[in-house]
Amino acid sequence: MVTKGVGEVNLIEAAKRAACEQAVKDNFSPSFKYVGIGSGSTIAYVVEAIAALGPEVSSSMKFVPTGAGSTKLIRDAGLTVLQVPELLAEVGFSGPGTNRQYLDIYFDGADEVDAELNCIKGGGACLFQEKVVSRLSKKFICVADSRKKVDRLLTNWTYIPIEVSPIAAELVRQALTDLGSKDPVIRISPSTATYLVTDNHNYLIDAPFPTLLLNSQAELIDPAKGLWTPDALTAKIRGILGVLEVGIFSGPTGPQATVAGPGVEGVKPVKIYFGKPDGGFETQE
Ligand SMILES: O=C(CO)[C@H](O)[C@H](O)COP(=O)(O)O
Numbered sequence: 001m002v003t004k005g006v007g008e009v010n011l012i013e014a015a016k017r018a019a020c021e022q023a024v025k026d027n028f029s030p031s032f033k034y035v036g037i038g039s040g041s042t043i044a045y046v047v048e049a050i051a052a053l054g055p056e057v058s059s060s061m062k063f064v065p066t067g068a069g070s071t072k073l074i075r076d077a078g079l080t081v082l083q084v085p086e087l088l089a090e091v092g093f094s095g096p097g098t099n100r101q102y103l104d105i106y107f108d109g110a111d112e113v114d115a116e117l118n119c120i121k122g123g124g125a126c127l128f129q130e131k132v133v134s135r136l137s138k139k140f141i142c143v144a145d146s147r148k149k150v151d152r153l154l155t156n157w158t159y160i161p162i163e164v165s166p167i168a169a170e171l172v173r174q175a176l177t178d179l180g181s182k183d184p185v186i187r188i189s190p191s192t193a194t195y196l197v198t199d200n201h202n203y204l205i206d207a208p209f210p211t212l213l214l215n216s217q218a219e220l221i222d223p224a225k226g227l228w229t230p231d232a233l234t235a236k237i238r239g240i241l242g243v244l245e246v247g248i249f250s251g252p253t254g255p256q257a258t259v260a261g262p263g264v265e266g267v268k269p270v271k272i273y274f275g276k277p278d279g280g281f282e283t284q285e
Contacts (some may be wrong), residue, residue, distance in 0.1 A: 011277035015145035019275030020045035020107075022283075023143050027105060027271075030057045034087060036064045036133040037074055038108025039126035042143050044073055046107045051077040062087070064103055066133050067126040067199040084132060106137035110144050110249070110272075112157035117142075117268050117284065118230040120153055122161025122247030125187070125198050131245055134267040140249075142269035146276050149284070152211070153230055153248070159208040160237070161187075161247035166195075168242025169203045175240040180217065181207040202244055209233070 024046055028035075035050070037043060050058055055078070062082035065071040074081045082090070091102045108130055110119040119142065121127050134140045150156060162184075164172045169186050176184040184207035189196035195203050214220055214228035220236065222229045230250035237246045249268045271285040 012145055012147075014279055015147075015275035015277050016042040016143070017045045017275065018279045018281045019143040019145065019273040021049050022275075022281045023107060023141050023271075023273040024049035024053075026273075027107075027139075027141050028053070029104070032061055032104040034062055034064055034082065034103040036103045036106030036108070036137050036140075037066065037070045038106070038130055038133070039066050039070045040109040040124040042109035042145070043070065043107060046143060047073050047077045047079070051079060064106075064133055064136075066108070066129040069124070069126065084129070084136070087136070100136060101138045103133065103137035106134055106140045107143060108134070108140065110142050110148055110269075111161075111247075112150055112153055112155065113142060113144060113148050113269075113272050113274075113284070114153045114230075115151050115284075117270075117272060118153055119249040119268060120157050120160060120247055121249055122163070122204065123157075125161070125196060125204055127161055127247040128163045128198070128200055128202075128245040131249065131267050134249065139271075140267070140269040142272040144272065144274055146274040146282070149272075149274050152227070154209060154211050154214075159184075159206040160233070162205045162207055162237060163198055163200065163202050163244040163247075164205055165242045165244065166197075166201075166203050169195075169205065172205055172240050172242045176205065176207045176237070179209075179236065180213045181209050183208065200244070207237075 058079055063074045063079045064082050064087055065074055071081055110121050111123040112120040121130055173184050184205050187196045187204040187206050220228040220232040230248045234246045234248045273281055273283055275281050
C-alpha cells in the first residue's frame with residue numbers, strides 16, 4: 001500500500017476545496033428549492049461552502065442525499081434533508097409527459113472523468129442513488145481534484161464499480177469475466193473485513209477492464225473512432241442478470257432527462273471543476 005505524506009494529503013484537500021468553492025460560487029443560486037448532494041470526501045467541501053452562505057440562503061431549500069453518508073453530511077451542516085421518495089411525493093410525481101427534473105442542481109465527485117465528461121463513480125459505494133439523483137436533476141456539476149482528469153476512462157482508475165444483488169453476485173462475476181474483465185472482485189468493507197453492503201442492501205463488484213481488450217470487441221466500439229464507448233460498455237454490463245447499476249455516468253450531457261438510447265440515460269455532468277494543489281482550478285464543459 002502506498003502511504004501519502006501529510007504534505008501531499010493537504011495539497012489534495014486544498015485542490016478539492018478549491019474545486020468545490022468555485023463550483024458553488026458559479027452555480028449556486030438563492031432561488032433554488034431542491035439541491036442534490038453526492039457522496040465521497042470531495043462533496044464535503046460543497047456542503048461546507050453552501051452552509052457558509054448562511055441560513056438566510058439555505059433554510060428555504062431542501063437537500064437530497066445519495067446515501068447514508070451524504071444524509072449525515074447534510075444534517076451535520078444544519079441543512080434540511082429530503083430523501084428521494086419524499087421528494088417525489090412532494091413534487092407530485094406524475095405520469096408520462098412530465099420532465100422529471102425536479103432538482104435545480106446536483107453536485108457530486110467522481111473517481112475519473114474523461115474529455116467528454118463521462119465519469120466513473122462508485123468508489124465510495126453510492127453509485128446507484130447517485131445515478132437516480134442525477135437523473136432527477138436539471139444539471140450535474142462535478143467536483144474533483146485534478147488527478148481525476150483523463151482523456152479516456154480506465155486510464156488511471158482501473159475498474160468499473162457495479163452494484164449487484166447479493167444472491168447473483170457470483171453469477172455476475174462469472175459473466176463479467178466472460179466479458180473480458182480481469183479478476184472482478186466483490187468489494188470488501190475495510191471496517192468489517194466482510195463483503196461491503198451498500199445502502200440498498202446489495203454488494204459491489206469492482207471489475208477491472210483492460211482497455212486494449214475493450215477496443216477489440218466490435219460491439220463496444222464507436223466505428224468512427226475505433227475505440228470502446230462508455231455507453232456501450234454500460235449497456236452491456238447492465239444486461240447481466242443481477243446487475244442493479246453500473247458506475248459509468250455517460251449518455252448525453254444534460255438536460256438529464258434526455259434518453260440516449262435503450263438503457264442509456266443522460267446522467268453525466270454538464271460541467272466539471274478540477275481543483276489544483278495550488279488552490280487554483282480549471283473547468284471542462
Ligand atoms: O462516486 C462516488 C461515491 O460513490 C464518489 O463521488 C467518488 O468515489 C469520489 O470520491 P472522493 O470525492 O472521495 O474522491
